Amino acid sequence: EPEVTQTPSHQVTQMGQEVILRCVPISNHLYFYWYRQILGQKVEFLVSFYNNEISEKSEIFDDQFSVERPDGSNFTLKIRSTKLEDSAMYFCASRAQGSGANVLTFGAGSRLTVL
Amino acid sequence: AQSVAQPEDQVNVAEGNPLTVKCTYSVSGNPYLFWYVQYPNRGLQFLLKYITGDNLVKGSYGFEAEFNKSQTSFHLKKPSALVSDSALYFCAVRSLLTGKLSFGAGTTVTVRA
Numbered sequence: 148e149p150e151v152t153q154t155p156s157h158q159v160t161q162m163g164q165e166v167i168l169r170c171v172p173i174s175n176h177l178y179f180y181w182y183r184q185i186l187g188q189k190v191e192f193l194v195s196f197y198n199n200e201i202s203e204k205s206e207i208f209d210d211q212f213s214v215e216r217p218d219g220s221n222f223t224l225k226i227r228s229t230k231l232e233d234s235a236m237y238f239c240a241s242r243a244q245g246s247g248a249n250v251l252t253f254g255a256g257s258r259l260t261v262l
Numbered sequence: 263a264q265s266v267a268q269p270e271d272q273v274n275v276a277e278g279n280p281l282t283v284k285c286t287y288s289v290s291g292n293p294y295l296f297w298y299v300q301y302p303n304r305g306l307q308f309l310l311k312y313i314t315g316d317n318l319v320k321g322s323y324g325f326e327a328e329f330n331k332s333q334t335s336f337h338l339k340k341p342s343a344l345v346s347d348s349a350l351y352f353c354a355v356r357s358l359l360t361g362k363l364s365f366g367a368g369t370t371v372t373v374r375a
Contacts, residue, residue: 253306
C-alpha cells in the first residue's frame with residue numbers, strides 16, 4: 148500500500164537553528180499538508196499546499212515557517228529559527244484529486260526536539 | 263468555522279465489551295467526517311469516513327461509526343474491543359474547499375485484558 152514517507156524520524160536541534168523536515172507524498176497525490184502535535188495534545192493544522200502554492204495556513208504558520216516542493220517529489224517544511232515551543236511531532240499528509248480523494252494519508256511523523 | 267468535539271479524554275473498557283468513542287460536530291452544510299487512530303509513536307491511520315449515504319459507516323479493524331444529523335454526532339463504535347485497540351482516537355471534519363482536516367482533542371482508549 149502506498150505510503151507517505153517522512154525524514155528524519157527524530158531531530159534534536161538548538162534553539163535558533165534552522166530545521167528542514169522532509170516528506171515524500173504518495174506519487175499521484177496533488178494536495179499536501181503539514182500538521183503538528185505537541186506531546187499528548189491535539190493535532191493542529193499548519194498549512195496546505197496545492198499547485199505549487201499555499202492554499203491555506205493557520206495562525207501557527209508564521210514567518211518562521213515555509214514550505215516548498217523543490218523537485219516534484221519532496222515536500223519540505225522549514226523552520227527558520229527554532230524556538231523551544233516548536234518541539235512537537237510534525238506530520239505530513241497528502242491526498243489525491245477526484246471523487247475518492249477525501250482521505251488524507253499521513254506519514255509516521257518527524258519528532259522535533261528544540262533544546 | 264467547522265469543528266469537532268470529543269467530550270471524553272479517556273475511555274476504559276474490558277476486552278470483549280463494546281467500545282464507544284464520542285464525537286460531535288459543528289459545521290455549516292453537510293459534514294465530511296473522519297476517524298483516525300494513533301498508536302504509540304506512530305502516525306495517524308485512517309479508520310473510516312462519512313461523506314454521504316448510509317448513516318452507519320463501516321471501517322477498518324471492525325470499527326463502525328454512526329452519523330446522527332439530529333444530534334450532530336459521529337460516534338465511533340466497536341462491538342467487542344480488543345487489547346490491541348488501545349490507542350489515541352481522533353475525530354475530524356474536512357473543509358470542502360481545501361480538504362483540510364480539523365481534529366478533535368483526541369480520546370485515549372484503554373482496553374484491559
